[in-house]
Amino acid sequence: MNKETRALVFLGCVMIFCQSVSAQQLPEILTDHALQEEVYLPDYSYAGYHFGEDAVATDASDVVLHVTDFGAVADDGLDDSQAVQRAMDAANQTDESVTIQFPAGRFILSDILYITRSNLQLKGAGSAMGGTTLYYPRPMRYFDDPEPLTELREYLVELDKRQREPENNLDLPFSQYAWSGGMIWVAVPGARVKSYLDKYDQKPKVLAKLLEGKRGEHQIKVASANKLAVGDVVQIEWYNKEGKEGSLIRSMYDSVQLKVGSHHWNYPSHALVMQQVQITAIRGDQVTIKAPLLHDLRRAWQPVMVEWQHLEEVGIAHFNIEFPMAPNIAHHVEDGYNAIYLTNLFNGWVRDVKIKNADSGILTEQISNVTIESIETTGDKKAHYSVAMGSVHNVLVRDLTVRNRVMHPLSFNTHATKSVYTHCTVYRDPVLDQHSGANHQNLFDDITVYIDLDQDEYPLFAGGGAGYWKPSHGAFTTFWNIDVRFGNGMDRKQPVLLNGMKDGPSVRLIGVHGNRDLTINYQPNPYIAATNDPMILVPSLYNYQLQQRTR
Structure with missing residues (x-):
């Protein structure tokens, strides 16, 4: 194959690729606001x-x-x-x-x-x-x-x-x-990495009780921010205190009826969901975190910010x-x-x-x-x-x-x-x-x-x-x-x-x-x-x- 033929083949491939790109649209889940309201897609861009x-x-x-x-x-x-x-x-x-x-x-x-x-x-x-x-x-x-x-x-x-x-x-x-x-x-x-046995449990060092916040957002209302500072890296914990049919379980599984294992309700003193966050701003009882919340903050789930050794x-x-x-x-x-x-x-x-x-x-x-x-x-x-x-x-x-x-x-x-x-x-x-x-x-x-x-x-x-x-x-x-x-x-x-x-x-x-x-x-x-x-x-x-x- 001579240079001219190779060039034509390459140009043809480029044209086919460009046509396929131009023919494809961005997926609706990225562009359709009505669909986005119905089908929640997390923002994964904060990883790393x-x-x-x-x-x-x-x-x-x-x-x-x-x-x-x-x-x-x-x-x-x-x-x-x-x-x-x-x-x-x-x-x-x-x-x-x-x-x-x-x-x-x-x-x-x-x-x-x-x-x-x-x-x-x-x-x-x-x-x-x-x-x-x-x-x-x-x-x-x-x-x-x-x-x-x-x-x-x-x-x-x-x-x-x-x-x-x-x-x-x-x-x-x-x-x-x-x-x-x-x-x-x-x-x-000396840090406990993972809980296996109750006899090793210690109460977490609670820094703030959390009152309000929405999944996917960055603003949190706290009972008191006295123990928090901008730049702190802490852990948010959510608890299931409501048993086998707890509302936190329903939130985690999008209210779909499923057989849920006993660890979801047998250990109400252990956090069921944890999220490490960095505090970027504090104004009165309003705390801003860098990455969005995993879940809403509902009082029934007793969410708190606790010290995280790291x-x-x-x-x-x-x-x-x-x-x-x-x-x-x-x-x-x-x-x-x-x-x-x-x-x-x-x-x-x-x-x-x-x-x-x-x-x-x-x-x-x-x-x-x-x-x-x-x-x-x-x-x-x-x-x-x-x-x-x-x-x-x-x-x-x-x-x-x-x-x-x-x-x-x-x-x-x-x-x-x-x-x-x-x-x-x-x-x-x-x-x-x-x-x-x-x-x-x-x-x-x-x-x-x-x-x-x-x-x-x-x-x-x-x-x-x-x-x-x-x-x-x-x-x-x-x-x-x-x-x-x-x-x-x-x-x-x-x-x-x-x-x-x-x-x-x-x-x-x-x-x-x-x-x-x-x-x-x-x-x-x-x-x-x-x-x-x-x-x-x-x-x-x-x-x-x-x-x-x-x-």
Whole structure:
């Protein structure tokens, strides 16, 4: 093909693309005000580091500590754990912002590295060939029991949590590392991350009782603002004090009749919904918060602002994290080859990390406004999670590539709200998972999945989790521009059925499409639009909403 022919072909492709773009209209849910009043679409644009408005802060810190100055030696085949811990101890002795810098090469580690202070970066030389590799030859099962998981260990024993598979002659206790813990562990010392047992309960430190506020708005009327200050990052808590038929439950599930698990009403002293917020203004009894409210503020729900213990400006970037290939024992019986565990963190990030042969790549609990981007999980081992979101708010996972087999490749877990997976790709056995536990108002956005079919249907939308936390998710979960690419069955003309949940209320499914025609079954009360049409004008709802808000 000569230059002139190539130019004509290129021009023809451009014209076809432009015609398709010009022919497509913005989805009605973005333009039709009457429809917007009827079909609520959350604003997801506040997800991510600094509410999505700033790039992650990877510039040099006030102090840079090189692990090689503390005795770590790359590529020498010896364990570097003690040297890296000496660098961390030095970082903890200064109040200035600190970067702990690893050079290129392979470092062997066999202990948990706890990050317990704000304004700290852990940086390598990159995840590409010639970058920095952290190699962990042993799982956490061989380490001393972590003190922060004491309550979880007791809970697993008291409730006799076991993985029982009679068909496989399997009856084993759950591992404390099935959904918790990591080799790099961000934690506030002494802070309770998640409630499991009543005996560990402590009354929250209430800063203000909340009197009025509307879902999606930023203004709150408080009984008194005396304990609040502009810039504070606090937690709003909503309680169900009305039992099995509580009005907060109805609000969470959009008044759809569903079988609701007992955890929604058996623990009235525990917050059923939590939202971390930053205060931007105070005028008398009127408080303004940066991001919009998840729910109305009704006195029956006894909403309050409480103290939230957290770290800020913590980052992990530019690493390979590798584990040896180990056999899979069973679901929930993982040995603890977990790479990163983020807890009690606000305005943090993980960036440019490749993770190989993990049980779980990145686990999260009680974090808000964190960006996790440019992550790749690989290996022959089947993982439990790639990047999991549990008890998070406004968290952004962007450019995640899942190349290995994972039980829950993209997953929103208990209490996850207003968080986003965007521009992610799952190459094997894809599942867009919502794992019960009052998770709601989350977004799967601009996702590409690859599927080999056994028949002309596939369970792309799945919901795991325990029955006492059902339904699989709350109202207004959104799927936007999901691209489903089938590797076989292209000679068959009938549409492929994508099976969704039967207990997923008021879901929004816009622009689910593929290289074969699709139909979708998702109940109850779904809003489904533009099936089989890619979202050319708005490929990412998150980006669109962010641009609309910040333009």
